[in-house]
Amino acid sequence: MFFVQMWKEIKVFFTSKGNLLFMFVMPLLLITIFSFALRDYISADYGTFDNGCIYYYLNTQNESRSGEFNEIREKMTGAIGISFEQVYDYEEACRRVESSKAYGVITIKDNGYDYFRSSFNEPEGGKLARTLFSQIADNYMSGTTSRSGPAINKVRVEVNKLDSKNYYTFAGLAFSIMFMGLLVAFMVYDEKKFGTIERIKLGGAGILSMVISKVLTGVICGLIMIVTSFAYSRTVLKVDWGNKAGYIVIVLLCLVIFSAVFGCVVGLWGKNRTMCQSSVLMFSMLCGYLGGSITPLYLLENLPVLRFIVKISPLYYTNRAIISLYNGIIDEKTTYSILVLLGLTLAFIILGIHLGKKVTKKA
Amino acid sequence: MIYLITIQPIMIFLLMSFLLPYTTMHNVVVSNDSTSKAAIRIVDDLRKLEGIKVQETSEDKITEKLSGGNAELGVVIKDTYGSEVPSVSFIVIGESEIESTIELCVTESLRTWTEKTESVVSVNDAKKKWLSISNSLAFMIFKTLTAGNLLGALIIEERKNRMKDRILLSGTSKASYRLGMSIVYLIFMMLGSVIYYLVGLILNFDFGMRNSLGFLLMLFVSNVLSVSIYVFFAAFLKKEESLGFVGTFVLMPMALFAGVLFPYRFMPKAMQIIGACFPQRWIGLGIEKIQTTGSVLSCWKEALMVLGLSVILFIIGINCENSQKNKWRIKTNE
Numbered sequence: 001m002f003f004v005q006m007w008k009e010i011k012v013f014f015t016s017k018g019n020l021l022f023m024f025v026m027p028l029l030l031i032t033i034f035s036f037a038l039r040d041y042i043s044a045d046y047g048t049f050d051n052g053c054i055y056y057y058l059n060t061q062n063e064s065r066s067g068e069f070n071e072i073r074e075k076m077t078g079a080i081g082i083s084f085e086q087v088y089d090y091e092e093a094c095r096r097v098e099s100s101k102a103y104g105v106i107t108i109k110d111n112g113y114d115y116f117r118s119s120f121n122e123p124e125g126g127k128l129a130r131t132l133f134s135q136i137a138d139n140y141m142s143g144t145t146s147r148s149g150p151a152i153n154k155v156r157v158e159v160n161k162l163d164s165k166n167y168y169t170f171a172g173l174a175f176s177i178m179f180m181g182l183l184v185a186f187m188v189y190d191e192k193k194f195g196t197i198e199r200i201k202l203g204g205a206g207i208l209s210m211v212i213s214k215v216l217t218g219v220i221c222g223l224i225m226i227v228t229s230f231a232y233s234r235t236v237l238k239v240d241w242g243n244k245a246g247y248i249v250i251v252l253l254c255l256v257i258f259s260a261v262f263g264c265v266v267g268l269w270g271k272n273r274t275m276c277q278s279s280v281l282m283f284s285m286l287c288g289y290l291g292g293s294i295t296p297l298y299l300l301e302n303l304p305v306l307r308f309i310v311k312i313s314p315l316y317y318t319n320r321a322i323i324s325l326y327n328g329i330i331d332e333k334t335t336y337s338i339l340v341l342l343g344l345t346l347a348f349i350i351l352g353i354h355l356g357k358k359v360t361k362k363a
Numbered sequence: 364m365i366y367l368i369t370i371q372p373i374m375i376f377l378l379m380s381f382l383l384p385y386t387t388m389h390n391v392v393v394s395n396d397s398t399s400k401a402a403i404r405i406v407d408d409l410r411k412l413e414g415i416k417v418q419e420t421s422e423d424k425i426t427e428k429l430s431g432g433n434a435e436l437g438v439v440i441k442d443t444y445g446s447e448v449p450s451v452s453f454i455v456i457g458e459s460e461i462e463s464t465i466e467l468c469v470t471e472s473l474r475t476w477t478e479k480t481e482s483v484v485s486v487n488d489a490k491k492k493w494l495s496i497s498n499s500l501a502f503m504i505f506k507t508l509t510a511g512n513l514l515g516a517l518i519i520e521e522r523k524n525r526m527k528d529r530i531l532l533s534g535t536s537k538a539s540y541r542l543g544m545s546i547v548y549l550i551f552m553m554l555g556s557v558i559y560y561l562v563g564l565i566l567n568f569d570f571g572m573r574n575s576l577g578f579l580l581m582l583f584v585s586n587v588l589s590v591s592i593y594v595f596f597a598a599f600l601k602k603e604e605s606l607g608f609v610g611t612f613v614l615m616p617m618a619l620f621a622g623v624l625f626p627y628r629f630m631p632k633a634m635q636i637i638g639a640c641f642p643q644r645w646i647g648l649g650i651e652k653i654q655t656t657g658s659v660l661s662c663w664k665e666a667l668m669v670l671g672l673s674v675i676l677f678i679i680g681i682n683c684e685n686s687q688k689n690k691w692r693i694k695t696n697e
Contacts (some may be wrong), residue, residue, distance in 0.1 A: 033619075041629035044435050046387040048414070048460055079467040098573070100655040112483035119489040121571045121654050124387045127413035128461075132468060134484040135408055139475040141483045152466060153452040161456040162432035289382045294624055298432040299384055302416065306381055320431075327430040 002209045009187070009217040019183055023221050026179065027229045030172035034294075035164040035237065042164040042296060048125040052082035054133075055093045056106040069108050072136045082129055103129050113137055159327050160242070167296060169233040170248070170322040174315055175293035176229075177222050177255050178284040181263030184218035185276040188267025192359065207360050211268075211352065215260045222256030244325040247334060251321050254341035258314060261348045268355040291315025297323070314341055368555035372506055373562050379499035380568070385626040386495075389415050389461045390434040394422040397442040397449040405440060405451065405472040412468060415461065425454050435459045438469065448473060492569030496578070497654075501627070503559065504646050505618040507585045509610045510555065511593035514548040516606055518597035522684075541681050545590045552589060556582035570654075577659035581649045584669050588642055591673035591680065598684035617641040645669050 013019055040046075056073075058066060073084045082103070087093040093105045098118045103126030107114040115130055122130075160166065191210065226249060233239040241248060263280060270276035288294055290313035297319050301307045310316045321337035324330070391409065395402050409417050420428060425437035437454035451469055455462060518541075520526075530540055560579045563570065570578050596609045620638035621627065627638060627647065638644045649665030 034625075037625040037630050037634060039629075039631060041385065041626060042432065044389065045460060046389075046629075048387065048389070075467060079463040098657045100657075112485065115484050115486045117487060117489065118657070119487065120573050121657065122489065124414040128415065128464060130486065131411055131413045132464060134482060134486070135411065135468060136471050137484050138482050139471050152469060153450070155452055155454045157426055157429065157454055157456050159426060159430045159456060162430060167432070295383055295385070296432060298390075299386070300382075301433060302390060303381070303384055306384070323431050324427070327427075329427065 002213065005209055006213040006216060009213045010220065013183075013187070013217050013221065019221070022180075022183065023224055024228055027173050027176035027225050028232050030176055031169050031229060031233065031237070034168035034172050038164045038168070038296070042162065042167055046124070048128065049080050049082050050125070052080070052125050052129060053102045054082060054084050054104055054106060054129060055087045055097070055102050056084055056108060057087050057090050057093065059107050060110045062110050065108060065110060068137075068140050069106075069113075072133065072140065075136060076129065076133065080129065080132070082125070106133070112141070160240075162323065165233075165237045166239045166326060167323070169229065169237060169239045170326065171291075171293040171297075171315075171319050173225065173229040174252065174255055174291070174318050174322070175284070175288045176225055177252065177259050178287055178293075178315065179280070180218060180222055180225065180256070181259040181266065181284065182277060182280040183221060184214055184260045184263030185267040185270065185280050186273065187214045187217065188264050189270050189273060189276050192267070193273075207356050211264055211356060214267075215257075215264050218260030218263060219253075219256050222259065223253070226252050226256070242326050242328055244328055244330060247330060248322055248325045251318055251325065251334065251337050251341075254338050254345075255314070255318050258341045258345045258348070261345050261352065265348045265352045265355060268352060268359055287313045287315045289313075291317075292319045314344055317341070368510065368551055369558050372503070372510075372555055372559050375506055376499050376503055376559055376562065377566075379502045380494045380496075381498075383498050383502065383624070384494075385498065385629075387414075389436075389459075390418065391415055391436050391438060391461075391465060392418050392420050392425050392428045392434040393438045393440070394420055394425060395440045396422070397440050399442060399447055399449050401447065401473060402440045402442075402449045405438075405449075405469055408468055408472040409438070409465070412464075415465070429454065429456045436462060436465055438465065493567045495569045495571065496563055497571065500650065501618060501622040501624075501643065501647060504585055504621070504643050505614060505623050507552070507556065507582060508589045508592060508614055508618075508643065510552050510586075511548070511589035511591075512606050512610065514545065514590060515593035515597040515600075515609070516603040517544070517548075518594065518684075519600060519603050519606070523601075538681060541594065541684075545594060545677070549586055549590050552586040553583055556586055572653050573657040574653075574659055577653035577662065578650060580659065581646055581653070581662060581666065584649070584666050585646045588646075588669050588673045588676075591676040594680035595676040595683075596680075598680045614643075618643050620644070621647060642669050642672055 056069065060066065076082060077084065085102070087105065090105065090107065093102070094116050096102055097104055097116060098121070100118070100121060100123070103117065103123065105116040107116070113133075115133070117126060117130060188211065230241065230245075234241070262283070266276050266279050270279065290300070290310045291297070292300055292310070293315055297310075297316070300310050317333070317337040317340045321333040324333045393406055393409065395406055406417070406419070409415065418428075418434065422439055425434075425439065428434045429437055435455075436459050439452040439454060440449050441452075443450045451473065453462065453466070531537060556579065560575070560582065563578075564575065572578060592609070592614075593606070596606065596613075600606060600609075615623075618641075620630075620634055621641050621643035622630065622638065623643075627635065627644065630638065639648075645665045645668050649662035649669075652661040652665065653659055655661075
């Protein structure tokens with residue numbers, strides 16, 4: 001009986017054009033848009049010092065001071081590539097700084113330097129250049145500049161650097177899987193709406209087998225989404241899933257099961273289609289935002305309060321685990337992720353059983 | 364209505380300011396196993412660099428942080444046997460924009476790690492601000508533009524229940540009736556914008572402007588556009604529910620290219636070019652111009668473009684509404 005029901009669910013599911021579109025197009029669309037749009041941002045290529053310029057204004061006759069400034073200037077130009085331009089009209093230079101034409105104006109005086117920066121729109125490059133200049137100038141003033149420090153060793157690590165393509169292949173796929181719960185929610189809700197639960201009961205099959213068949217259909221849909229995304233990312237985006245691809249699929253599969261069970265519970269609980277739709281969409285969007293499927297996870301993790309709030313999202317654990325697995329590391333993140341997802345699934349199963357009993361009673 | 368123009372936008376504003384924190388700050392991880400003065404000085408100097416966020420961690424975690432995107436560069440400081448100067452190593456994956464900046468900073472610290480004297484550089488003051496208003500800006504512009512939904516719904520409803528015809532019978536001209544209605548809604552929307560602006564001011568958000576009134580001015584301009592957009596679409600739609608599609612399928616994709624979810628300046632050129640054709644981007648660009656130039660007047664071109672588009676949409680909306688209505692009437696009579 002169960003297999004007959006299962007076969008019917010699969011047939012119904014795969015004959016809907018909307019479901020097919022959702023299953024094949026949505027993950028590919030999300031992966032493509034996000035990986036394309038945030039390409040430069042994720043590679044941290046901010047152009048921090050692009051067209052960076054600092055004006056300097058000589059207000060001293062002291063040659064050693066201006067010689068010292070020239071040394072600092074050369075060091076900074078060599079290291080960070082910003083230019084220094086001498087100005088003769090201080091007021092005009094300050095105005096140009098406030099119009100974002102330069103980072104600041106340095107006035108060279110007998111007893112030190114005055115640095116003018118815009119009080120309202122100083123760019124990141126300007127802040128960095130200013131603090132670096134202050135540090136070097138202070139070092140010169142302390143008079144111990146002749147000591148030569150040891151050389152700095154540079155180690156280039158050969159691991160996959162996170163870029164938008166590999167990040168959003170997984171984050172976008174995980175986000176789409178969350179939305180997949182909507183299809184299961186609709187499938188379950190429609191049974192309630194059209195009164196088919198009564199007929200199923202009359203046919204001898206329990207509500208449990210009906211629910212399981214719908215969850216399994218959702219799981220098949222999720223698996224197809226994973227396979228489609230895998231093929232697309234490998235062939236079009238050239239993303240290598242690495243030697244831990246099997247583990248990545250296991251984590252994603254846990255997410256698929258969670259999403260399907262969640263959708264099923266919403267379908268049992270929802271009073272109308274709109275309620276089911278908005279509940280799944282709101283939950284998925286919130287999980288996506290907090291879990292790093294829209295804004296990269298590392299940005300959220302670096303914020304003081306938000307780094308604690310993000311932990312309420314199951315996608316946070318999924319994305320974190322996948323990033324590690326992608327780099328070939330199996331650690332506690334993978335375990336946490338699987339435990340959190342299966343734990344939440346169990347919680348929703350218990351809730352679903354409770355709701356299922358209510359629905360059966362009504363029927 | 365009060366909820367829609369006050370509480371909801373403020374909640375979205377605060378939420379999005381946290382959830383879309385696209386900063387351009389660079390992250391550096393430091394592992395310091397040395398207790399020497401020089402090591403302390405290096406970490407201290409790195410922390411003083413504005414625009415660089417230093418996180419201390421253990422050496423074995425550095426690669427994980429770098430590969431996860433949490434940091435761009437790792438600095439490992441260790442004691443050197445028989446020397447008071449520690450050894451310093453940089454760990455990087457690929458290229459980093461700030462590698463040479465950090466190298467210069469560390470080299471300078473290693474050269475002069477004795478006690479620091481008073482700074483010889485005096486810098487003018489700048490007020491400390493909280494989050495940047497730019498985090499949620501594109502999202503708030505989208506929200507502002509969709510606020511006209513209520514006006515659109517009212518126009519369709521009045522047309523459906525013939526209330527408009529009754530009002531016109533009293534001698535009010537079509538244009539003045541629609542204009543009056545739009546102005547009332549515009550005032551309410553502007554009130555919402557003022558509240559949004561005031562919350563930003565009270566919570567000490569960084570507007571990045573000399574005079575933040577320029578920001579409010581551009582919000583008012585987007586309010587005008589919102590009214591016109593919905594007057595325009597209401598002329599062609601028969602059901603209030605269809606207005607939801609305007610937000611989802613017209614304004615949202617436009618907003619996506621104008622930087623609602625991703626920072627516009629980091630988008631690929633192709634997306635930027637598409638985004639530049641949409642009014643959401645004109646509003647955003649106007650605000651950016653006020654920020655970079657410090658002058659409110661610098662946004663005149665963008666403000667004029669938005670207002671011009673608003674006038675065109677409004678006129679088309681009023682004219683087409685009349686012709687559409689006649690068509691529908693003929694169909695009904697048939």
